[in-house]
Amino acid sequence: MFENNEYPNSKHDIRRENLRADCENCFGLCCVGLNFSASADFAIDKDAGKPCPNLQSDFRCGIYKDLREQGFKGCTVFDCFGAGQKVSQVTFGGVGWREGPETAKKMFDVLPIMQQLHEMLWYLTEALTFRASRSIHREISLALAETERLTQLKPDSLMELDVPSHREGVNNLLLRTSELVRAESRRQLKPSKKSRKVDRRGGDLLGANLRGADLRGADLRGALLIAADLREADIRVTDFIGADLRDADLRGANLTESIFLTQVQINSAKGDAHTKLPQSLTRPNHWCVFEQ
Template identity: 60%
Template sequence: MNCFGLCCVALPYAKSADFAFNKDSGTPCRNLQSDFLCGIHDELRSKGFRGCVAYECFGAGQNVSQNIYEGKDWVKHPELANEMFQVFPIVQQLHEMLWYIKEALEAQVAQSIHEELQIAFERTEQLTKKAPAEILGIDVPRHRAYVNELLLKVSEMVRPKPTNAKLAKRRDFLGAKLQGANLRGVSLRGALLIAADLRGADLRQTDVIGADFRDADLRGADLRGSIFLTQAQVNAAKGDASTKLPATVKVPAHWKK
């Protein structure tokens, strides 16, 4: 096993529409098996764990388990458990940044800042290779701000000028009726799109970093060319075979064919 089920232990969650029961940080989920696999992996959505389906560690679990702690798991080495559970969320954030920077590096229009992006990637990657004590001392908000400044530059380079100025200024789309809406080029950074009706909407070349797509209806929507769209965001939404996605993400198994 490459990962020690760290997301199933280190992270807390509260009983809600996304989780069937409360769990404190550092407490193993009752569905976690002794081999660190999920006992209900194929039934997560039906069992009330949609939050797990939408979660993405970006490879941080494997890195913490196999590289930073050299294969020593928290069960056989309980003295490492608390530290490991604190290290994991930090490394997860760093891996997420690496994922965004990598996508930014692939944007042809961002060639003018390619060197800056490459430096940011290498600096971030180096942080993920530090010893646990050093990782716990990382100023994550400061590093995120540094990376975000570059990602914003890429976003401005990629996105055409939005034609809908009103929607471009909006951030709260909770349950919004946006069927067929033209959102092309709009920055939806951190936007609340929970349960929004986005059927047939044009989301091409939108910046969706941090946008909340939980239960958003993406049937027939066009997200090709959107930037910083993660698999977790897509997994949290509703869609079908008519949804057009960028090549960086896959069609979720629970979407209607």
């Protein structure tokens, strides 16, 4: 499946360390620049540009260990793909939003743009790890280099970027990668008696009963899987890009070698010690409450 047997230690995986949130080197941008509304995910309303009342003077969260208990479940799900520290330390050279209103506004405007670019970097980096996509690795590498270049632009240039246009080209490469990888897996894996055809790109699988299903090689891009029952399901080599996994039950499921699965998606789902994840992702601490 992967380019080599040392994938977890490969140069691609090391690159990914820069595509994870590093709150120690960020000015709490997500706690200020983003807005949220009182809901099941957030205990209060907060406007964009207004600091969260839990944000301390050192940019740390005052209730970090108790976010879920205090009604801030959404904070434990969010991940900026490393955009926060990039904006804080590179784009603005370590100058924080407290330095002045003009700096603050630009930082908050740039953050969602940088987050989109970093998300694309995550996907492109993963695309280079698959043997099956070797025929388009050069194109992927060029797209990765161009996306990295864009992340180094000055604030004003970043705000002028046509992100949707760039994303369209990247998405085309990711789709081709997915098709190549899943096609190879179908040639290698024999379908089981539980195999179900769930190539439901963008499909509505809200609350679907897929317990124990064989979903290997399926296309679930953009699928609505909120509260779906995926316990003990075999979801290897399945394309999850853009899929909504909020409260999906992944206890005992096998998601190893899944395609374009992110930490955000895993954080939003339910799982346990028996859930098998790709080596690039981390088991969320809050999953322990779902273990039996």
